[in-house]
Amino acid sequence: MKNIIEKFSLFLVAILLICKANAIETGKLKAAIFHIAPWGYVNSNKKVVGIEYDIIKAISSDINEEIEVVLVPYKRMISMLEHGDADFSIFFRSEKSENVGIPLVKWGELDIIVIGLKNNHIRSYSDLSNQRIAVRLGGYFDDRFDQDQSLRKITYANYADGIKSLKKIEVTAIVGTAATLYYEFKKQGISISELGQPFLLSHKEDWLHFSKLSKRANKQRKIKNSVKKLIENGTFNEIFSTYLPKEWEHKK
Known part of the structure; x- marks a missing residue:
């Protein structure tokens, strides 16, 4: 039994x-x-x-x-x-x-860009020294840029607030992924014709990450x-x- x-x-x-x-x-x-x-x-x-x-x-x-x-x-x-x-x-x-x-x-x-309003020409990294740049809190964009203490970087809680300050000329440029910035510009009624040519700061690789604990x-x-x-x-x-x-x- x-x-x-x-x-x-x-x-x-x-x-x-x-x-x-x-x-x-x-x-x-x-x-x-x-x-x-x-x-x-x-x-x-x-x-x-x-x-x-x-x-x-x-x-x-x-x-x-x-x-x-x-x-x-x-x-x-x-x-x-x-x-x-x-x-x-x-x-x-x-x-x-x-x-x-x-x-x-x-x-x-993904393209990481720095962009300002029309007639603000940013053609090289050295041109950034003449800018007041809006930066999203906690954002990482480029090693050189992130660590560069000589640049005037003003931190904002999000991209929307940074762009509002750009409209008021409180800053002269903003940094971020091109797709994110384009979305926020469009949302706030700013057309491409009102903006300068974007300066390509760097690229970021976007990866699909799989959980190590996935079943x-x-x-x-x-x-x-x-x-x-x-x-x-x-x-x-x-x-x-x-x-x-x-x-x-x-x-x-």
Whole structure:
């Protein structure tokens, strides 16, 4: 009788392990994106939209699997990735980011620009010494720029406040990703014709980072192959181009 009970117990354990393995393999993927327009935000129809949202939906369509997308503050996104509460996220790759998640695949390079109003010509790094530059709190743009104490950099809580100060001529230029600045300029009613030519400060690599604690690690290769395919066939470039003016050609 004892042997029968032991065998039955082992059988139940085996069944539970199989069910758990199946649940892990078939569970829905979850992606966390940070709440900064135009990367991820809620539109007037109360729907989540943005560059990263569009990228994830393109991946979802290509691999024929639903991916749940959650919109959260940046720090919450990082926490979710660290603790396995999200399977993957998309953000700039850095030494610090590699401690948070596995840099699985790069989807693109983003232009970091410095731009002022019309007739403010910024053609080289040396021209920055004549500027009062709005900088977003906590932003990292370029090693040389970030560490340059000789530049006059005025910190703002967000890009919107920096652009408001630019309109009032309290600052003469603002630094940030081209797509983010273009979105904020347009939102505040500033047209491209009112702006100077953007000075390209640097590029930042945007990577899909996979959680080290994800229960769906078996999906990594599938997602990586999908991203490479969507880069090669121009899908990602088509998505990104809708968030930038033609005058600001995205440099790969």
